[in-house]
Amino acid sequence: xHTRRRYHHGDLRAALLTRAEETLxxxxxxxxSLRELARDLGVSHAAPSRHFKDKQALLDALAxxxxxxxDERMSASLKEAGESFAERMKAAARAYVDFATANAELxxxxxxxxxxxxxxxxxxxxxxxxTRQTLNLIAEGQRRGEVREGPxxxxxxxVFSTLHGYATLAASDSLPPDVRAEGLDELVAYxxxxxxxxxxxxxx
Amino acid sequence: xHTRRRYHHGDLRAALLTRAEETLxxxxxxxxSLRELARDLGVSHAAPSRHFKDKQALLDALAxxxxxxxDERMSASLKEAGESFAERMKAAARAYVDFATANAELxxxxxxxxxxxxxxxxxxxxxxxxTRQTLNLIAEGQRRGEVREGPxxxxxxxVFSTLHGYATLAASDSLPPDVRAEGLDELVAYxxxxxxxxxxxxxx
DNA sequence: ACCTGAACACCGTTCAAGT
DNA sequence: ACCTGAACACCGTTCAAGT
Numbered sequence: 001x002h003t004r005r006r007y008h009h010g011d012l013r014a015a016l017l018t019r020a021e022e023t024l025x026x027x028x029x030x031x032x033s034l035r036e037l038a039r040d041l042g043v044s045h046a047a048p049s050r051h052f053k054d055k056q057a058l059l060d061a062l063a064x065x066x067x068x069x070x071d072e073r074m075s076a077s078l079k080e081a082g083e084s085f086a087e088r089m090k091a092a093a094r095a096y097v098d099f100a101t102a103n104a105e106l107x108x109x110x111x112x113x114x115x116x117x118x119x120x121x122x123x124x125x126x127x128x129x130x131t132r133q134t135l136n137l138i139a140e141g142q143r144r145g146e147v148r149e150g151p152x153x154x155x156x157x158x159v160f161s162t163l164h165g166y167a168t169l170a171a172s173d174s175l176p177p178d179v180r181a182e183g184l185d186e187l188v189a190y191x192x193x194x195x196x197x198x199x200x201x202x203x204x
Numbered sequence: 205x206h207t208r209r210r211y212h213h214g215d216l217r218a219a220l221l222t223r224a225e226e227t228l229x230x231x232x233x234x235x236x237s238l239r240e241l242a243r244d245l246g247v248s249h250a251a252p253s254r255h256f257k258d259k260q261a262l263l264d265a266l267a268x269x270x271x272x273x274x275d276e277r278m279s280a281s282l283k284e285a286g287e288s289f290a291e292r293m294k295a296a297a298r299a300y301v302d303f304a305t306a307n308a309e310l311x312x313x314x315x316x317x318x319x320x321x322x323x324x325x326x327x328x329x330x331x332x333x334x335t336r337q338t339l340n341l342i343a344e345g346q347r348r349g350e351v352r353e354g355p356x357x358x359x360x361x362x363v364f365s366t367l368h369g370y371a372t373l374a375a376s377d378s379l380p381p382d383v384r385a386e387g388l389d390e391l392v393a394y395x396x397x398x399x400x401x402x403x404x405x406x407x408x
Numbered sequence: 409a410c411c412t413g414a415a416c417a418c419c420g421t422t423c424a425a426g427t
Numbered sequence: 428a429c430c431t432g433a434a435c436a437c438c439g440t441t442c443a444a445g446t
Contacts, residue, residue: 012410033438044412046441055439108316114376127378157370157379157387158394162362165369172318174331175361183361190362194398216429237419248431250422259420412445419438426431 013051015041020062024105034058060120063110067126070099070110074133085141090188092137093163097184100167107171134160138195148197158194162187217255219245224266228309238262264324267314271330274303274314278337289345294392296341297367301388304371311375338364342399352401362398366391 019040023032034055035045052058074095081091100107113123138156141147148155166187169175175183223244227236238259239249256262278299285295304311314331317323342360345351352359370391373379379387 034440035438045439046413047411049440050410111372111376111378112312112316114378131378154387154390158366158391158398161369161373161391162366163369164373165365165367166361168315168372169365169368172315174315174318174335183358186358187362187365190398193400194362194394196397238421239419249420250432251430253421254429410446412443414441414443416441417439420436422433422435424431424433427429 012041012043012047016048016051016058017062017065020058021065021106024062024109025103029105029109057120059109060113060123062106063113063123064120064126066103066106066110067123067130069103070096070130071133073099074130078137083144085137085144085146086188086192088137088140089159089191090184092134093166093184093188093191096163096167097170100171104171107168111168131160134163141195145197147195155195159191162191162194216245216247216251220252220255220262221266221269224262225269225310228266228313229307233309233313261324263313264317264327266310267317267327268324268330270307270310270314271327271334273307274300274334275337277303278334282341287348289341289348289350290392290396292341292344293363293395294388296338297370297388297392297395300367300371301374304375308375311372315372335364338367345399349401351399359399363395366395366398 016037019037020032023037023040034048038045038047048058052061074092077091077095078088081087110127113120114127135152135156138147138159139152142149142152142155166175166183220241223241224236227241227244238252242249242251252262256265278296281295281299282292285291317327318331339356339360342351342363343356346353346356346359370379370387
């Protein structure tokens with residue numbers, strides 16, 4: 001009972017997710033098939049159904065890990081950032097854009113699921129948690145007097161749209177190549193202007 | 205020769221695209237199959253291959269019609285708008301968001317193709333044409349002195365990201381429901397602040 | 409509990425053949 | 428030119444049966 005080996009090498013569920021992400025990254029979403037996944041891992045084609053009731057369930061779970069990692073990266077990036085709203089905004093933007101470019105296909109998956117009327121509850125919750133994390137940043141800035149006043153949704157929607165749009169465009173290679181690297185500083189400056197207090201106060 | 209009827213009812217290619225968009229809208233992208241399309245139109249399952257070399261080619265063509273219609277809507281909306289940058293920006297934003305919410309799945313398709321290394325040249329061109337159209341708006345604003353100076357890419361990237369992000373989020377129902385309708389005005393105001401001239405001059 | 413093997417209904421793609 | 432019908436290799440899903 002001690003060295004109890006299952007048929008498979010321990011945790012098929014985790015192995016499926018890992019391998020699925022690899023092939024998603026390497027061959028794109030249309031090339032991802034349950035049967036090939038099973039073949040790659042040396043199990044029968046019916047084995048995955050023990051852990052995911054169907055293909056969509058696996059995709060949902062994969063998207064969920066994406067949101068989890070995005071949250072982590074964001075938190076880590078913010079932990080190392082300074083106190084000012086400008087610095088925290090920049091840290092958040094960098095974290096998002098880095099994640100988006102490094103996981104373009106996964107990001108697509110994370111957001112493409114919403115159209116599904118019967119989308120996973122868990123997944124919607126994860127997406128909203130991520131939105132919240134960004135809006136909290138704005139609230140912080142408001143408390144520091146570095147962001148204009150007003151209901152969080154009204155003030156935050158522009159900022160969130162900008163971040164999401166830039167990350168998405170960067171991920172899908174839809175940005176002019178020269179803008180990518182230095183573009184982030186310009187983007188953050190633009191965001192700051194957009195949500196600056198109505199009557200800017202002096203820094204000291 | 206005059207009332208020459210083909211096997212099919214005239215233009216299978218166009219019929220395939222029309223029907224494909226319908227099922228994309230109604231049943232989502234994964235439910236779209238060439239064989240079902242052919243069945244719906246009363247032709248054999250091999251008939252589509254005369255007009256599209258494979259499924260991807262049909263999807264590319266469909267995405268292309270999306271960009272064409274987006275361009276049209278945008279142009280029409282701008283034609284009815286006033287002269288000021290603020291009004292033109294608002295018209296553009298409304299056109300984009302309207303299109304995005306009315307054609308959510310199609311918009312997804314239009315942008316999800318980029319990851320493909322061998323993506324259709326035509327499609328990339330259409331996407332860039334659309335980006336250009338938005339950037340032209342910024343250039344116009346610069347000429348009128350209502351947008352800050354600087355290279356178009358630097359100034360325009362934020363605006364374009366904001367528009368694209370908002371439209372995408374709206375399309376995927378990722379926006380808090382209360383923001384959608386009146387949110388557009390707030391969004392445009394945010395954009396205008398972000399690209400206002402460094403030293404705002406008086407209106408008269 | 410976890411997996412197998414066979415079965416079913418569906419795909420996309422190709423190709424000789426028909427009109 | 429445009430389409431058919433059969434064939435091929437692949438899917439996702441289900442389910443009795445094995446260990």
